[in-house]
Amino acid sequence: MARPRSSRAARAPARRSRAGGRLVRGDITCPVRIFQGEADLDVKVPATTDFLQRLIPHARIEIVAGFGHVCTNGPNEWTVARIVDAVAGMPRLDGAPPRAELAR
Numbered sequence: 001m002a003r004p005r006s007s008r009a010a011r012a013p014a015r016r017s018r019a020g021g022r023l024v025r026g027d028i029t030c031p032v033r034i035f036q037g038e039a040d041l042d043v044k045v046p047a048t049t050d051f052l053q054r055l056i057p058h059a060r061i062e063i064v065a066g067f068g069h070v071c072t073n074g075p076n077e078w079t080v081a082r083i084v085d086a087v088a089g090m091p092r093l094d095g096a097p098p099r100a101e102l103a104r
Contacts, residue, residue: 028056028059035062036048036061036063038066039067040069040071049063
């Protein structure tokens with residue numbers, strides 16, 4: 001059985017990328033934070049990070065030293081601190097300032 005769509009999703013018009021299904025520069029407008037493992041053998045550094053930076057110019061990309069593809073499974077304290085930092089700095093949908101209580 002199909003899951004019901006939220007009322008917001010039901011009202012939103014379907015949108016395809018300008019490139020016929022592929023992402024192009026400007027398609028992603030929300031805040032983006034990318035963590036890339038320095039020792040990633042699956043996704044090459046710096047080729048992939050350079051490509052992503054061109055595709056999503058406002059993205060913040062952080063190279064994680066000593067880790068591979070699943071770099072956010074690494075040191076938990078480090079991962080949690082980076083994620084909390086990213087979320088605390090994101091603009092709120094209601095226009096209010098970021099939540100200071102999330103910042104460390």
